[in-house]
Amino acid sequence: MKWLRYVVAMAIAVVLSLVIAPKAWAFCGFYVAKADSKLYNQASQVVIARSGDRTVLTMANDYQGEVKDFAMVVPVPTVITEKDVRVTDLKIMERLDAFSAPRLVEYFDPDPCAQPRFAEFDRLNGAPVPSAAPAPLASRQKKDLGVTIESKFSVGEYDILILSAKESNGLETWLQQNGYKTPKGAAPLLKPYIRQKMKFFVAKVNLDKFDSSGFSNLRPLQISYASPRFMLPIRLGMVNAKEAQDLIVYILSPKGRAEVTNYRTVQVPSNTEVPEFVKSEFGDFYKSMFNTSYDKEDRRVAFLEHAWDMAGCDPCSAEPLSLEEQKQAGVFWLPQENEQIRGEYPRVFLTRLHVRYTRDRFPEDLMFQSTNNQESFQGRYVMNHPFMGEAKCDRGRQYKRELPARLEKEAQNLAKLTGWNIQDLRKKLPKVDLSGLTWLDRFRMGLFAR
Amino acid sequence: MLQDARLYQISFLSLFLLLGFATRDWTLHPVVVATALLTCCLSQWLGLYLVGQLPAQLPSSPEAKGQGLWPGWAAFFSPVITALGLAILLRVDGAWMMAIASVAAIASKFLFRWRDKHLWNPSNFGIIAALLLPGNAWVSPGQWGESVWYVLMFLACGGLVVRKVGRLDTTVAFLVSYGVLEALRNLYLGWTWDVWGHRLGSGSLVMFSFFMITDPRTIPDSWRARVLWAFSIAVVTFGLRNFYFLNTAVFWALFCISPVTVLLDALWQGDRFVWRRSPELLEEG
Structure with a gap:
């Protein structure tokens, strides 16, 4: 009976593999409050433009506290000098968000008895759009703490320091002595970065400059560096976050799609037909759907929400970014104005990843890679407005007969995606007027419509 | 069977x-x-x-x-x-x-x-x-994720194959030495141990160590040589991954170390592997 053992082993393997199914927004650094205000960043957006070893990283946060309290510490792979840092417009993030956000597409069923005619509208509704803001500063080099100020400068409304440190307690003490209140438990997390010889990008707001700038929000900071590391440090960001944090990463590449290499990258459910009432609650719909998918994947994956060449979109939820906007977003491989291009015009491929992370499921920082995968993908949900007019012909009656079943299917799709109660959803479905139908039609509906 | x-x-x-x-x-x-x-x-x-x-x-x-x-x-x-x-x-x-x-x-x-x-x-x-x-x-190194079920499945299926081939020593030597190297790195950097667990729990790594480096037609014949060989692959993988940030480190490591088999076979004699031992059948592996 030896073969039986193998069959059983194989069967167990299959079963094991099938059991696997069960199961917000934040940041790569931590905020350092100068007052005792509790700063929990729940959502952040990052743009990474990368080609070869060169990276341009733009960071925006939904910082909600007082501007004077704002401070940010981000580990970076190399020393960053003044010319490598600039502030950029928050609009760029909004443009990228609008261009790549999951979308609801709406179609209108034509009168089945009239000549074919259709209209189509795209409706954009973002997953929650976080706003932006990063930045701290201090001075005085304290050699005994092992902290060295590698460079110090101001850019826009920010005062910036690049620190290197020898040991984490020294760095923590230095930050505290210089007026940065580090979150409790930060020191052990600084150590791995120090030992990997990474530097610390420390930014805070220069209030005078901020007041005179006329901006009401902190603008995103953009830094560029050359390093083979293609990663985002998220561990530090979890020090001052109680709950799951949401991070949207826009990766711009001259090759194709980007993906996370040390966690799975999963596409959000897409191309599903949903009832028409979703239009008025698309934001809630997307949040619930994302939650359901997040739980289903055991809360340990990165979600792909959009992957498309920047040159186009179909349907477009917003105009693609202009060349100027792409450059502002950090794309550095586009030709200068008047520059002659030999061969193909450089490509800009946008990948939008949505990572909801918690300390227990995401112990490691995010590592990425760009691939040559140029397959387009978008989070797209389809809504068909039913034709509610009178059924004046055979086709019209057939349409009416089939409509209830279709509406039911759409409600089930919605319930499956969001986990919402199917009974509640059924109540919201439009009532189909069956007055034009004959008793035979009703009989056939009873027989076939299920 | x-x-x-x-x-x-x-x-x-x-x-x-x-x-x-x-x-x-x-x-x-x-x-x-x-x-x-x-x-x-x-x-x-x-x-x-x-x-x-x-x-x-x-x-x-x-x-x-x-x-x-x-x-x-x-x-x-x-x-x-x-x-x-x-x-x-x-x-x-x-x-x-x-x-x-x-x-x-x-x-x-x-x-x-x-x-x-x-x-x-x-x-x-x-x-x-x-x-x-x-x-x-x-x-795509992240394609299997870190699901414990997948890792168990690879361990079960891989264990069965490797035991039949008689090359379990290679898999164990590779996984243990890579695990120890990553543990030392973890210790030095001061990461918590779930970081180490996450790095080793990758489905792709487990699959590689059972289904790719155990190919009996390319690895040394003697078990001592195999252990040394697997250890070298672990060292190169570790280096390429952590110092050169190469996502495909394991494949490059195996590629670099594979030809060393010739040398190791000359040093240590062992039983040459054949897929089947009946003479009338082809033994092309």
Whole structure:
């Protein structure tokens, strides 16, 4: 009976593999409050433009506290000098968000008895759009703490320091002595970065400059560096976050799609037909759907929400970014104005990843890679407005007969995606007027419509 | 029940491929899988023809009838395994790239050999060839995630195959030495231990250590040599991953260390592996 053992082993393997199914927004650094205000960043957006070893990283946060309290510490792979840092417009993030956000597409069923005619509208509704803001500063080099100020400068409304440190307690003490209140438990997390010889990008707001700038929000900071590391440090960001944090990463590449290499990258459910009432609650719909998918994947994956060449979109939820906007977003491989291009015009491929992370499921920082995968993908949900007019012909009656079943299917799709109660959803479905139908039609509906 | 460990390998790899299709959304198209299978088998046929080792009987010949399974099939176990390995691991932007990788993989078996052994594992050679060609292929190290169920499945299936082949020492040596190196790094950097667990719990790593580095036709014959060999692969993988930030570190490590087998075999004698021990059958691995 030896073969039986193998069959059983194989069967167990299959079963094991099938059991696997069960199961917000934040940041790569931590905020350092100068007052005792509790700063929990729940959502952040990052743009990474990368080609070869060169990276341009733009960071925006939904910082909600007082501007004077704002401070940010981000580990970076190399020393960053003044010319490598600039502030950029928050609009760029909004443009990228609008261009790549999951979308609801709406179609209108034509009168089945009239000549074919259709209209189509795209409706954009973002997953929650976080706003932006990063930045701290201090001075005085304290050699005994092992902290060295590698460079110090101001850019826009920010005062910036690049620190290197020898040991984490020294760095923590230095930050505290210089007026940065580090979150409790930060020191052990600084150590791995120090030992990997990474530097610390420390930014805070220069209030005078901020007041005179006329901006009401902190603008995103953009830094560029050359390093083979293609990663985002998220561990530090979890020090001052109680709950799951949401991070949207826009990766711009001259090759194709980007993906996370040390966690799975999963596409959000897409191309599903949903009832028409979703239009008025698309934001809630997307949040619930994302939650359901997040739980289903055991809360340990990165979600792909959009992957498309920047040159186009179909349907477009917003105009693609202009060349100027792409450059502002950090794309550095586009030709200068008047520059002659030999061969193909450089490509800009946008990948939008949505990572909801918690300390227990995401112990490691995010590592990425760009691939040559140029397959387009978008989070797209389809809504068909039913034709509610009178059924004046055979086709019209057939349409009416089939409509209830279709509406039911759409409600089930919605319930499956969001986990919402199917009974509640059924109540919201439009009532189909069956007055034009004959008793035979009703009989056939009873027989076939299920 | 099955005399040939390669049949287990084929069934398990097919299972993984199907699971990958069904439960992990890989960007993998059936056309690409078909291309890999077809190109690998055709290349094998051509290779055997060129070296004059084509099976004497055709499946349709009168002699072959009534013998049950056609013995010549055994010559195609190896290309099927190679094709499945490529389909699971290599991601391509067009089927033609998979065809190139497949031809390179099978050709490497016929071209680079030393005393009836291959210098490189064919799938590994195919992957490296595809990665070296200007840009249309990649490997997704995160494709299995870190699900404990998958890791258990790879351990169960892989354990069965490797035990049949008798190369469990290699897998254990590789996993242990890589685990120890990562643990030392973790200790030095001061990460919490779940970081270490996460790095080692990668489904891709476990699959690699059971299904790729254990290929008996490319690894040393003596167990001492095998342990040393697996340890070297672990060291190179560790270095490439942590100091050169290479996502495909394991494949490059295996590629670099594979040819050392020749040297190790000269130093330590051991039993040469054959897939089946019956003389009338082909022993092409």
